[in-house]
Amino acid sequence: MNMNSIHSFARRFRRDEDGNATVEFAVYFTVFFLLLAAGVEIAYMNLRHAMLERGLDLATREIRLSTGDIPTYADVRAMICEKATILDECESNLRLEMVQVSPRDFSAAPVNADCQNAEQEPHPVRNFVPGQDNDLMLIRACLKYKPMLPTTSLGKQLNKDEEGYAQLVVTSAFVQEPR
Numbered sequence: 584m585n586m587n588s589i590h591s592f593a594r595r596f597r598r599d600e601d602g603n604a605t606v607e608f609a610v611y612f613t614v615f616f617l618l619l620a621a622g623v624e625i626a627y628m629n630l631r632h633a634m635l636e637r638g639l640d641l642a643t644r645e646i647r648l649s650t651g652d653i654p655t656y657a658d659v660r661a662m663i664c665e666k667a668t669i670l671d672e673c674e675s676n677l678r679l680e681m682v683q684v685s686p687r688d689f690s691a692a693p694v695n696a697d698c699q700n701a702e703q704e705p706h707p708v709r710n711f712v713p714g715q716d717n718d719l720m721l722i723r724a725c726l727k728y729k730p731m732l733p734t735t736s737l738g739k740q741l742n743k744d745e746e747g748y749a750q751l752v753v754t755s756a757f758v759q760e761p762r
Contacts, residue, residue, distance in 0.1 A: 621737040624730060628751075631670060631728060636753045638667030639724050643757045656711045663724060671728060676748070681711045681722040684756075696752045698725035723754045 642662040646654055654662075656679060664673035678699045727748040730738045741749040 617736060620732050620735040624732050624735060624737045627731055631726070632751050632753070634667040634669050635663075635724060635726050635751055636755075638663040638665075638670075639722065639753050639755050641666040643722060643755050647757045647759065659722075670726060673726070676727040678725045678727075679711060679722065680725075681720055683718045684721050686719045696723060696725040696750065698727055698750045698752075718759045719756065720759055721754065721756050723752060726751045726753075 642659055645662055646659065659681070660674065660677055660679055663679075664670065664677060667673065670677070676699070678697050680697050727744070727750050729747060730741055730743075730749050732738050733741075733743070733747055743749050
């Protein structure tokens with residue numbers, strides 16, 4: 584092929600407008616799809632968070648009002664999972680911490696939440712103290728979940744463990760009613 588034929592081909596290629604709409608569609612569709620996927624991921628993450636928060640609030644209400652009955656770790660986790668209906672593998676991916684705090688010298692729970700996913704080996708509960716009458720209790724729930732679209736821009740930004748699980752952490756406080 585000589586240089587004249589290459590120049591001729593390049594000029595024809597530059598002037599040809601066939602496929603112009605296809606290129607625009609491919610570019611715009613990709614951007615639109617990524618925005619849509621990020622929106623779906625955010626919506627589902629917010630829904631999980633709201634349901635976990637609702638489940639924890641209803642469980643703490645049940646604990647607070649059921650005088651004379653000291654719940655176990657498994658009871659509280661089952662209550663939360665029952666109330667938060669849409670959480671995947673809730674029983675195996677939900678981890679709880681409950682500590683008594685002083686209202687006069689308040690100290691929050693440790694910054695790092697105690698989380699565990701179903702694929703990890705079980706390890707002992709960090710802290711779960713049911714409390715006595717009139718004690719101020721702080722309860723924290725950590726749920727590990729698999730993102731719906733882990734390869735999208737939002738899914739990549741989530742803080743995930745080695746198995747690909749992200750975490751949601753919800754905290755609540757209540758006063759243990761007298762028995």
